[in-house]
Amino acid sequence: MPDEVNEQKKLAMVVMSGDMDRLFGAFIIATGAAAMGMEVTMFFTFWGLRALKKNVRTGTSFFGKMLGLFYGGDISKSNPSKFSFGGMGRWMFRKMMGAHNVASLPELRDLAIQLGVNMYGCQMSMDVMEIPRESFVEGVKEPVGVGFFLMKAQEAEVQLFI
Amino acid sequence: MSDENKVDLELDLKGLLCPLPMVKVSQNIGNVPVGGVIRAVATDPGAMADIPAWAKSTGNEVISAEKEGSEFVFLVKRVK
Numbered sequence: 001m002p003d004e005v006n007e008q009k010k011l012a013m014v015v016m017s018g019d020m021d022r023l024f025g026a027f028i029i030a031t032g033a034a035a036m037g038m039e040v041t042m043f044f045t046f047w048g049l050r051a052l053k054k055n056v057r058t059g060t061s062f063f064g065k066m067l068g069l070f071y072g073g074d075i076s077k078s079n080p081s082k083f084s085f086g087g088m089g090r091w092m093f094r095k096m097m098g099a100h101n102v103a104s105l106p107e108l109r110d111l112a113i114q115l116g117v118n119m120y121g122c123q124m125s126m127d128v129m130e131i132p133r134e135s136f137v138e139g140v141k142e143p144v145g146v147g148f149f150l151m152k153a154q155e156a157e158v159q160l161f162i
Numbered sequence: 163m164s165d166e167n168k169v170d171l172e173l174d175l176k177g178l179l180c181p182l183p184m185v186k187v188s189q190n191i192g193n194v195p196v197g198g199v200i201r202a203v204a205t206d207p208g209a210m211a212d213i214p215a216w217a218k219s220t221g222n223e224v225i226s227a228e229k230e231g232s233e234f235v236f237l238v239k240r241v242k
Contacts, residue, residue, distance in 0.1 A: 009219070028180060028181050031181050031185055032180075032181040032184060032185070032212075034185075035181065035184050035185040035187075035188035035189070035216060036184070036188070036215075036216050036219040036220060037188075037219060037220045038219075100179060101177045101178065101179055102179050103179075103182060111185065115185070115189075
């Protein structure tokens with residue numbers, strides 16, 4: 001047996017984007033890495049936070065509530081970064097992906113949790129965007145900061161920013 | 163097929179796309195004993211690259227990976 005398999009390889013990923021296409025990339029890589037036996041850390045910040053959310057309304061201040069209203073919902077509300085057309089693009093891509101039997105974003109996210117992928121919300125952006133830890137789905141770890149992510153990134157052979 | 167390649171588990175991966183064929187093999191490898199063999203049938207051509215890469219990374223063995231018509235048939239041996 002090659003020696004390299006004795007030590008677990010690690011992947012550390014920042015998910016900044018909430019775009020459908022980028023989230024597909026992030027979760028396909030994360031589930032693939034977990035399947036290959038890697039320890040996976042996903043650090044969700046800013047627009048990426050919605051990928052962790054349940055479909056609940058968030059926000060305490062006026063602006064926070066506005067954000068919750070116009071950028072609310074859960075991962076299934078993500079729009080493609082191009083070809084969006086106010087929701088038409090999302091609908092079209094969902095049809096096309098369904099026709100080709102690609103797993104949906106919620107399915108991939110839940111599969112990642114099931115495979116033991118470690119998902120963390122960025123505490124600072126959660127505070128700013130008024131998205132509380134209680135709005136996240138089961139299986140998401142306690143929020144962390146950039147220091148924790150950098151420690152994980154230093155330990156990892158593969159680092160990605162999505 | 164020689165006795166050595168007796169199949170312990172059949173996996174139907176038809177219709178599944180990346181990353182699911184590899185994920186399913188990974189999820190099921192623990193269901194055969196060490197030395198056991200999974201026979202997996204996929205339709206995603208990408209699996210021809212992914213499943214051998216998965217085996218290399220996890221220290222398992224792809225005994226064979228063959229295209230049969232529109233299907234891709236893998237014999238995967240659990241090494242450890």
